[in-house]
Amino acid sequence: MFGTAARQLGYAWSMLAGRRFRVKDVTALVEDLRATLEEFGSPGEGAGEMLTAPDPEMQRDLAARRLRRTVRLTARDTPYYRRWFEQHGIDPGSITLESLASIEPTTKAALRDLPSAFVADGARPAVLAQTTGTTGVPTMVWFSRYEIDLMSGMSALALMLAGGLRSEHVWANCITSRSIAQILIERAATMTGAAFVHVGLVDPRATLDRLAVPLHVPGKRPQMTHLNTTASYLAALVQEAERGGWDAKDFGLEEIHSGGEVLTDALKERAEAMFGARVLDSYSMTEIAPVGGQVCGQGHLHLPTDQGHVEVLDPETFQPAAPGAHGVLVVTPYTTYRDTTLLLRYVTGDIVKVLPESEQPACELAAVPATSRVLGRLSPSSITTRDVLDLLQAEREIPLPTRYVLEETRSGPALHAVAGNVSRALVSRLEERAADLKLPLQGIELVDDPAALPGLCRVRADLREHTFEHFTATESARTGKSALRAAAEAVAEMGVR
Amino acid sequence: MSALMTEAVLRGLVLYLLILLTMGVAASYFARVTMPRPPVGRFVWTDIWIMVVALVAMPFAYMHMPIGLVVTIFGVVVFTVSQLVLSPVLGGRNAALVAALLCAADVAAYFAQWPAAVLVVNDLTMILLTVGVANMWAQTGMRAAHVAGLAAALTVYDALATGVSSLTADFVSRVEGLPFAPILATGYGPVSSLAGLGDCLMLAVWPLVAAKAYGRAAGWWAAVVEGTLLLGLTLAVLLTDLEFVPLLLPLGPLIVGQHLFWRRRERARALRGGPERVELAQALEDLPADARSWVALHEGAVVATGSAPGTARRAARQAGVTAVPVVRGTGG
Numbered sequence: 001m002f003g004t005a006a007r008q009l010g011y012a013w014s015m016l017a018g019r020r021f022r023v024k025d026v027t028a029l030v031e032d033l034r035a036t037l038e039e040f041g042s043p044g045e046g047a048g049e050m051l052t053a054p055d056p057e058m059q060r061d062l063a064a065r066r067l068r069r070t071v072r073l074t075a076r077d078t079p080y081y082r083r084w085f086e087q088h089g090i091d092p093g094s095i096t097l098e099s100l101a102s103i104e105p106t107t108k109a110a111l112r113d114l115p116s117a118f119v120a121d122g123a124r125p126a127v128l129a130q131t132t133g134t135t136g137v138p139t140m141v142w143f144s145r146y147e148i149d150l151m152s153g154m155s156a157l158a159l160m161l162a163g164g165l166r167s168e169h170v171w172a173n174c175i176t177s178r179s180i181a182q183i184l185i186e187r188a189a190t191m192t193g194a195a196f197v198h199v200g201l202v203d204p205r206a207t208l209d210r211l212a213v214p215l216h217v218p219g220k221r222p223q224m225t226h227l228n229t230t231a232s233y234l235a236a237l238v239q240e241a242e243r244g245g246w247d248a249k250d251f252g253l254e255e256i257h258s259g260g261e262v263l264t265d266a267l268k269e270r271a272e273a274m275f276g277a278r279v280l281d282s283y284s285m286t287e288i289a290p291v292g293g294q295v296c297g298q299g300h301l302h303l304p305t306d307q308g309h310v311e312v313l314d315p316e317t318f319q320p321a322a323p324g325a326h327g328v329l330v331v332t333p334y335t336t337y338r339d340t341t342l343l344l345r346y347v348t349g350d351i352v353k354v355l356p357e358s359e360q361p362a363c364e365l366a367a368v369p370a371t372s373r374v375l376g377r378l379s380p381s382s383i384t385t386r387d388v389l390d391l392l393q394a395e396r397e398i399p400l401p402t403r404y405v406l407e408e409t410r411s412g413p414a415l416h417a418v419a420g421n422v423s424r425a426l427v428s429r430l431e432e433r434a435a436d437l438k439l440p441l442q443g444i445e446l447v448d449d450p451a452a453l454p455g456l457c458r459v460r461a462d463l464r465e466h467t468f469e470h471f472t473a474t475e476s477a478r479t480g481k482s483a484l485r486a487a488a489e490a491v492a493e494m495g496v497r
Numbered sequence: 498m499s500a501l502m503t504e505a506v507l508r509g510l511v512l513y514l515l516i517l518l519t520m521g522v523a524a525s526y527f528a529r530v531t532m533p534r535p536p537v538g539r540f541v542w543t544d545i546w547i548m549v550v551a552l553v554a555m556p557f558a559y560m561h562m563p564i565g566l567v568v569t570i571f572g573v574v575v576f577t578v579s580q581l582v583l584s585p586v587l588g589g590r591n592a593a594l595v596a597a598l599l600c601a602a603d604v605a606a607y608f609a610q611w612p613a614a615v616l617v618v619n620d621l622t623m624i625l626l627t628v629g630v631a632n633m634w635a636q637t638g639m640r641a642a643h644v645a646g647l648a649a650a651l652t653v654y655d656a657l658a659t660g661v662s663s664l665t666a667d668f669v670s671r672v673e674g675l676p677f678a679p680i681l682a683t684g685y686g687p688v689s690s691l692a693g694l695g696d697c698l699m700l701a702v703w704p705l706v707a708a709k710a711y712g713r714a715a716g717w718w719a720a721v722v723e724g725t726l727l728l729g730l731t732l733a734v735l736l737t738d739l740e741f742v743p744l745l746l747p748l749g750p751l752i753v754g755q756h757l758f759w760r761r762r763e764r765a766r767a768l769r770g771g772p773e774r775v776e777l778a779q780a781l782e783d784l785p786a787d788a789r790s791w792v793a794l795h796e797g798a799v800v801a802t803g804s805a806p807g808t809a810r811r812a813a814r815q816a817g818v819t820a821v822p823v824v825r826g827t828g829g
Contacts, residue, residue, distance in 0.1 A: 004538030039638040044534040214821045222821035251813045272698030
């Protein structure tokens, strides 16, 4: 108790001062929290305040100080920003929350072209993480051991305090092994005392089998309880589970964490029905870690301001987006958490909508600033990824994961999508729904083969890893009476009671 | 029997009953009231060592401090703990008010030179303090091993401070009759009959922690053992000319002994394994090899097969098995 109190004081001091954390204090605090939860089942009163300062006034003051410090250190220590500030004759020390807009936003291309120019002079790079690169070449982002240890520790605190992760849980990860999230989640989950399984992005049939397999190890639930994956791979799992005759009772899942891609309500509901688990939608990105967001029950994306400064800017002008308008998330991660790849006003490319003044959140996360959910990318005709996925995923005849290409023609955007069975009736239903949704589509064409699409449609579920397991087409469908008969015959043959 | 002897017997028996009452109130409070606890943290060994060092060092420090300072320190502790122990029952504001009144009454009785009132009010504060601290320890995760460790350390300390040296006697003679004196007493001076706060705490906390760690039976056994020991010691003091008895000298080993006994029982029970582990052991029985075949077993019987572990589990569910079966390969 005495030691924990001392560590909490140190942690609170780092939070308030905006200076570097003592990683060993954070790690010890995680251990203390884990022990507390194992002893009492829940933390004591006020534990939530460990994650964020409760007072909005204090939050604003902290954010201003952290931002000033971040700008000063980033301009001093990184070749890219040092040059930029020199060229533009701006004194980094003069930058405040109000004058931040005078710094030019940093594009993904700038970081991708020369990642080392964003690495601080005194950094001690330890891990090179990569983005998935669905839009082309992956972006490389260096992280130090301090960052990895700190972010793992803070993720572990959040998983226990906000996520309800406990030591009896078993966490399965189905995301690309190259992302920083893979490293952080593996460390964070095990720090909470939960077990971790890296299932990987393997054949969905293999993943379903892993999720169903009984574990029977001491102190853990009999099956995997948490699944962390991307929306497109979740879609692939749902599709395969429905096709293969799986049932929610076959799994022990309690929570499915989806991130990295647009998760539609239709897919969320289908996944919840299929797996009997709550599906949570979150937002994160390798480049801006540890900045991330959580989607609340009312469908807003809440982005805490403790770990980075978040702006929503017009994607063309980079001026603040107006209420109700589309905007791109632009993030400055604070140097309290980052000391290697330093970024100022990083343009994530992820489009959201600024909440209209009439739609202020009244949810459980109301104190945390919010936008709409991530809408994906924005087409020249102002159609977002979410618009298209909402349209297509409401239709069960469209196979998951959804594959489409939005083609800009002279007359307007045309939607090409992959459908299992191309039929006129299906096209008509989609056209009707598109009209209801006021999507300015000039035509919908369905194809039965992804190769027939007029362009590439990459989703994270395509980042497939291989296993040596052998799945035949009939295997996953071997269910029902025939399976029972086969089982009974096998049992009889074996002569086992 | 002389009048002095009769009074001593009476005071001794009342003290015995007061200690039993304190233990009972502590147990009742433990069963009914949840004390506020810090957001993160539970009792660990470091806390025990800090407490041992503090408990050993404090009497020496108190002997050399101005008495006003000693009373002030005790007063702050009494107020804080009383407020803490009463707040879940009365609410924060009322608890603070009652705690303040209690402290004020103790001080007022002292300055009014009403020794009987000081005795009564002080006993009340000591009971509250014992109930509060014992519950705080037990409810913040103090384990049976911690109590045993503390008891072992205090046994040595008590043997030296009370049995061998005059430290305890000197300390008691310095503080008895003062407000917030850390002793539960039914008389001061020549007919004094008292128990130290440390003794009361160990007596109160062990049944709580034993019950939490090893079940109600262990808690009741702890209370019965302590009650019997106390009665024996009370009679010994009354029938002999013993002045100060180091209570922890017999109590400490008794706590350690009970802890070792119950721990051994728990371990033996754990070794026998839960139903899941038993089922795993049954699943190790030989099965005929079958190429690429997995079987699901429930209650020792094969209930389904599959070409992969998950599909075998699914087939078991389809066969009507609601529990999660054990799935194993057949070595094919």
